[in-house]
Amino acid sequence: MNRQVKEIELLAPLTGPVVPIEDVPDPVFAGKMFGDGIGLDPLDTLLVAPCDGTISHLARTGHAVTLTTEEGAEVLLHVGIDTVELKGEGFTPKVQQGDRVVAGQSLIEFDPDYVARRAHSLVTVVAIANGDAFQIASRASGSMQAGRTRLLTLVPTGQPVMSPSASDAERAEAAAQAVGATAAAAGAAAAIVADASPSVEARGEVQLATKGGLHARPAARARDAARKFASKVELHYGGKSASLNSIVGLLGLGAGEGASVTVVAIGHDAREALEAVIAELGHDAPDENEQPSPAHAVSPAPRAAAPVAARALDPNTLAGVAASPGVGVGTLVRWDDGDVTPVERATGTPAAESRALDKALAAVDAELEATVARASQRGAVGEAGIFAVHRVLLDDPALVDAARDLISLGKSAGFAWREAVRAQSAMLGNLEDKLLAERAADLRDIEKRVLRALGLSSPSRTRELPPEAVLCADEFTPSDLAGLDTTRVTGLVTARGGATTHAAIIARQLGIPALVAIGDALHAVPDGTQVVVDANAGRLEYAPTTLDIDRARAERARIASVRDQNRKTSQLAAKTTDGHAVEVAANIATAADARVAVENGADAVGLLRTELMFIHRPTAPSVDAHRDSYQAIVTALEGRTAIIRTLDVGADKEVDYLTLPPEPNPALGLRGIRLAQVRPDLLDDQLRGLVAVQPHGAVRILLPMVTDVGELIRLRARIDQFQREAGRTDPIEVGVMIEVPSAALLADQLARYADFLSIGTNDLTQYTLAMDRMQAQLADQADGLHPAVLRLIAATTQGAAKYGRWVGVCGALAGDPVAVPLLVGLGVTELSVDPVSVPSIKARVRTLDYQLCRQRAQDALALESAQAVRAASREVWPLD
Known part of the structure; x- marks a missing residue:
C-alpha cells in the first residue's frame, strides 16, 4: 500500500555558498560522525532557524544549537570549526533552550571577523543528528540566502530518496533498485x-x-x-x-x-x-576509534577580515580550562592511579557483600550514564562511545557472575570484583590482536571505578618520575603538589577542578602548565602516553606527531625567551607610562617560594598561605613552630614585607587532625576565621607566633572570610592583647580579605578598622556568581571579569578610599594579563601573583596608560558578560 511521506524542508540558516559535507575542514564533521548534512560559508552575521521547531539544546558557549522539528528530526547547527574554544566570545544567542521557534527566526548572532581570526574556519555545518530516523532526500548547491533558499529536504529513513521533480523513468529505476535490494537480502538470508x-x-x-x-x-x-x-x-x-x-x-x-x-x-x-x-x-559502522581521512581544505569566501587558514582538528585532542599558562611536553603519569588492595576475607555475610557490590555497580552505572549524556549533549561522539562501552562492560555477566562466585566463598566484594576483572584483563592482554588487547585498559578503568564506589581508595605512593612527566589525576589537592620534583614535572592535567582551586594556584606558583576540567575522557588516555599540554590554547594532545612535539618545544622556548627578557627588568619598579606606581607582590607558601619571589623581583609578599604548615603535620603547630617558620620567610625576603594570612582550611583544603563536623556545603561553612568558633586555640597560637616575628613591621596579618565589622573588631582586640603579652608597643598592621560580597559592600566600614584590604577574586567570584569553583562544568564560566565581580571590586576601592586605605588583589585575576589594566583602572594599587609571574606582570604594567585604564575600567562595568569584558580589554590592550 502506498502512503504519502511528509517531507521536511530546511531553509538556509545563513547567507553564503554551500560546502559539501565531505569538504568541511574538520574530520569529525566530514566523516559524518555528527550525522549527514551540509556546510555553508557564511557571508552574514546571523544564524536563523531553517524550519519551525523547538530548541532542544543550546551550547553553553553559544556557538551551536540543535532544533527538533515537529516530526522528530534533530537538526544540529554549528557555527564555525572548533569555535567551542572561544568560550562564547563572539557569539550572542537569541534564544534559550526549550524555546519554540519559526523558520527564519534569529538563533545566534556572531562576529565573523572576531571568530574568523581565532577559529580554524567559519564554515558552518547543518547536520541531521538522528540520521537513523531521517535521511536527506535532496540537497542544494551554489549560493544560499538565509531564510529564503531551500537547503535540504528530509524524509523518514527507509523511504526512497527522490527529488520531487523526478521523472517516471527515474522512479521506475528506483523501484527496480529497491526490488534488487530485496532480492539481495533474500539471497543473504538463504545462506x-x-x-x-x-x-x-x-x-x-x-x-x-x-x-x-x-x-x-x-x-x-x-x-x-x-x-x-x-x-x-x-x-x-x-x-x-x-x-x-x-x-x-x-x-x-x-x-x-x-x-x-x-x-x-x-x-x-x-x-x-x-x-x-x-x-x-556484516557491515562496517562509524567507529570513534577510527580517524577519518583528512578533509579537503575549503577556500573561504572573501570577507572584511582575512580569516585564519582552516585546518582540521587533530582527533587526538582533548579540551580543558587553562589553570596555569604555558606549554609542556612529556609522558603521562597517573598520579592517583595506584593499586587498591581490598581485604580478601569478607567481614559480613555473602548476602551483605553481594548487596554492597550491587550498590556499587548501580552507582558507577549511573555515573557513566551521566557522563555519556553530557558527552552526547555537547557532541563529543567519541567520548560518549568510550563510556557507553564501559557501561556495557560493567553489566557483563561474565564479570558479575565470577565476582559473585568468589563472594559465595567468603571473599569481600572488593576483592571478588578485582579478581574477576583481572582474570578477564589477563585473558585479553594475552591476545595477539593489539586492538582487542587494549580493551584490558577499559576493564581496569571500571575496576577502579567500582572499587572507589565500594569506599576503597588508592594509598598515597612514592613514584619515580620520568625526566619529563605530565601528571594526570581526577583532581589534585594542594598537598599532592607541595612536594613535586619540578625539574621533572612538565605539566599537570585533571579531569575535574577549576582554574581557581588552590591546587591550580600552586601550579601557577610552581610555573607548571596546567589544564583542568578536561572531563572523564582524560581517564581513557593510557598511562605512559606521550602528550603535549598547551595550556595557552586549552588543549591536551595525546599521541602527538614528531612535528607536534617540535612545535610545542619551540613554543616553550619562545615563552622562555620572553620570560628571560622580562626577568632582566624584574627588579625595577612597575610604573605606567604616565608615572602611576603599582606594587607587584608574590603569593607564596614556603621559605623556598620566598627566595624565588625575591629572584623574580617581587616588591613584597602579598599573600603567604599558611595552610601547608598545617596540612603536612600529624598535630597542630606550636607557637614556636609558627614563629620559626615565619621568621625564616621574613629573612629570605631580604627586607621586604610579608602579608601573612591566618589559617584558611575547609572546602578544598582539609586537615586530617582537625575533626571538623561534616558539612553539606563546606564552601559556606567553617572556613577562615570562622574556624575559631570550634578551634580558637589554633588561631590564638598562630597569632602569637606572628606577633613574635622580628623585626617589627616586617609582617602584616591578613584575616580571611571576614563578613562584617564585628568580626574584625573582635579579632583586632585579640591581636592587640597578644602584642601586649609579647611586650610589643608598636602596632602590627591588620588587613581583611574581601572574598564574600558582604565584605565588598561593607568595604567602607571595614576600612575604618583595617589597615588595608586584599581582594581574593577566586572566592569572590564563586560567591558572587553562585558557581562552585571546584565544579568542572562551570570552570570556564566562573570568570572574575564578570561585570558583577568588577562592580564589587570597584565598591571595595571606593570604600577603602574614604579612609585612605590601599587595596590589593591576591586572587588569580591579579596574574591575568587581560585583567591587569582593568584592575589598575579600578584603583587597585597592589597585585599579588605567583612568583614566576612577577616579571611578566611588571612588564605588563609598564605598557599601560593609567588615565586610559581608568576610563576603560568604568566602561567595562557597563558591559553584559565576562566574555564582553575580555574582548574589550584585548581590543584596547592586545596580548603578545
Whole structure:
C-alpha cells in the first residue's frame, strides 16, 4: 500500500555558498560522525532557524544549537570549526533552550571577523543528528540566502530518496533498485540453514566487516540487536565460543577484521535473531576509534577580515580550562592511579557483600550514564562511545557472575570484583590482536571505578618520575603538589577542578602548565602516553606527531625567551607610562617560594598561605613552630614585607587532625576565621607566633572570610592583647580579605578598622556568581571579569578610599594579563601573583596608560558578560 511521506524542508540558516559535507575542514564533521548534512560559508552575521521547531539544546558557549522539528528530526547547527574554544566570545544567542521557534527566526548572532581570526574556519555545518530516523532526500548547491533558499529536504529513513521533480523513468529505476535490494537480502538470508522443529537452531557464517574486528563497540551493537529476540545467540571462532551477552567473552575470541565467525541462535525466533546479528556484524559502522581521512581544505569566501587558514582538528585532542599558562611536553603519569588492595576475607555475610557490590555497580552505572549524556549533549561522539562501552562492560555477566562466585566463598566484594576483572584483563592482554588487547585498559578503568564506589581508595605512593612527566589525576589537592620534583614535572592535567582551586594556584606558583576540567575522557588516555599540554590554547594532545612535539618545544622556548627578557627588568619598579606606581607582590607558601619571589623581583609578599604548615603535620603547630617558620620567610625576603594570612582550611583544603563536623556545603561553612568558633586555640597560637616575628613591621596579618565589622573588631582586640603579652608597643598592621560580597559592600566600614584590604577574586567570584569553583562544568564560566565581580571590586576601592586605605588583589585575576589594566583602572594599587609571574606582570604594567585604564575600567562595568569584558580589554590592550 502506498502512503504519502511528509517531507521536511530546511531553509538556509545563513547567507553564503554551500560546502559539501565531505569538504568541511574538520574530520569529525566530514566523516559524518555528527550525522549527514551540509556546510555553508557564511557571508552574514546571523544564524536563523531553517524550519519551525523547538530548541532542544543550546551550547553553553553559544556557538551551536540543535532544533527538533515537529516530526522528530534533530537538526544540529554549528557555527564555525572548533569555535567551542572561544568560550562564547563572539557569539550572542537569541534564544534559550526549550524555546519554540519559526523558520527564519534569529538563533545566534556572531562576529565573523572576531571568530574568523581565532577559529580554524567559519564554515558552518547543518547536520541531521538522528540520521537513523531521517535521511536527506535532496540537497542544494551554489549560493544560499538565509531564510529564503531551500537547503535540504528530509524524509523518514527507509523511504526512497527522490527529488520531487523526478521523472517516471527515474522512479521506475528506483523501484527496480529497491526490488534488487530485496532480492539481495533474500539471497543473504538463504545462506542461513535452519531446521523446522519447534526448538529451532539456526546457524550462519559472517565475515567481520568492522575495522579492527570484533572489538567492544561492534560486539555491543550485535548484543543489542540480539536482545530484541528471545533466542540465545552465541559466536564461535577459533575453537572457542562465547555468549552474545558477554562482551568480555566476545572480545576473548580474538576475531579480527575479515575473520569468518559462526553465529548460532537457539529458540523459537532463532532465524530472526540470526539475521539481525549477521546484518550487524556484516557491515562496517562509524567507529570513534577510527580517524577519518583528512578533509579537503575549503577556500573561504572573501570577507572584511582575512580569516585564519582552516585546518582540521587533530582527533587526538582533548579540551580543558587553562589553570596555569604555558606549554609542556612529556609522558603521562597517573598520579592517583595506584593499586587498591581490598581485604580478601569478607567481614559480613555473602548476602551483605553481594548487596554492597550491587550498590556499587548501580552507582558507577549511573555515573557513566551521566557522563555519556553530557558527552552526547555537547557532541563529543567519541567520548560518549568510550563510556557507553564501559557501561556495557560493567553489566557483563561474565564479570558479575565470577565476582559473585568468589563472594559465595567468603571473599569481600572488593576483592571478588578485582579478581574477576583481572582474570578477564589477563585473558585479553594475552591476545595477539593489539586492538582487542587494549580493551584490558577499559576493564581496569571500571575496576577502579567500582572499587572507589565500594569506599576503597588508592594509598598515597612514592613514584619515580620520568625526566619529563605530565601528571594526570581526577583532581589534585594542594598537598599532592607541595612536594613535586619540578625539574621533572612538565605539566599537570585533571579531569575535574577549576582554574581557581588552590591546587591550580600552586601550579601557577610552581610555573607548571596546567589544564583542568578536561572531563572523564582524560581517564581513557593510557598511562605512559606521550602528550603535549598547551595550556595557552586549552588543549591536551595525546599521541602527538614528531612535528607536534617540535612545535610545542619551540613554543616553550619562545615563552622562555620572553620570560628571560622580562626577568632582566624584574627588579625595577612597575610604573605606567604616565608615572602611576603599582606594587607587584608574590603569593607564596614556603621559605623556598620566598627566595624565588625575591629572584623574580617581587616588591613584597602579598599573600603567604599558611595552610601547608598545617596540612603536612600529624598535630597542630606550636607557637614556636609558627614563629620559626615565619621568621625564616621574613629573612629570605631580604627586607621586604610579608602579608601573612591566618589559617584558611575547609572546602578544598582539609586537615586530617582537625575533626571538623561534616558539612553539606563546606564552601559556606567553617572556613577562615570562622574556624575559631570550634578551634580558637589554633588561631590564638598562630597569632602569637606572628606577633613574635622580628623585626617589627616586617609582617602584616591578613584575616580571611571576614563578613562584617564585628568580626574584625573582635579579632583586632585579640591581636592587640597578644602584642601586649609579647611586650610589643608598636602596632602590627591588620588587613581583611574581601572574598564574600558582604565584605565588598561593607568595604567602607571595614576600612575604618583595617589597615588595608586584599581582594581574593577566586572566592569572590564563586560567591558572587553562585558557581562552585571546584565544579568542572562551570570552570570556564566562573570568570572574575564578570561585570558583577568588577562592580564589587570597584565598591571595595571606593570604600577603602574614604579612609585612605590601599587595596590589593591576591586572587588569580591579579596574574591575568587581560585583567591587569582593568584592575589598575579600578584603583587597585597592589597585585599579588605567583612568583614566576612577577616579571611578566611588571612588564605588563609598564605598557599601560593609567588615565586610559581608568576610563576603560568604568566602561567595562557597563558591559553584559565576562566574555564582553575580555574582548574589550584585548581590543584596547592586545596580548603578545
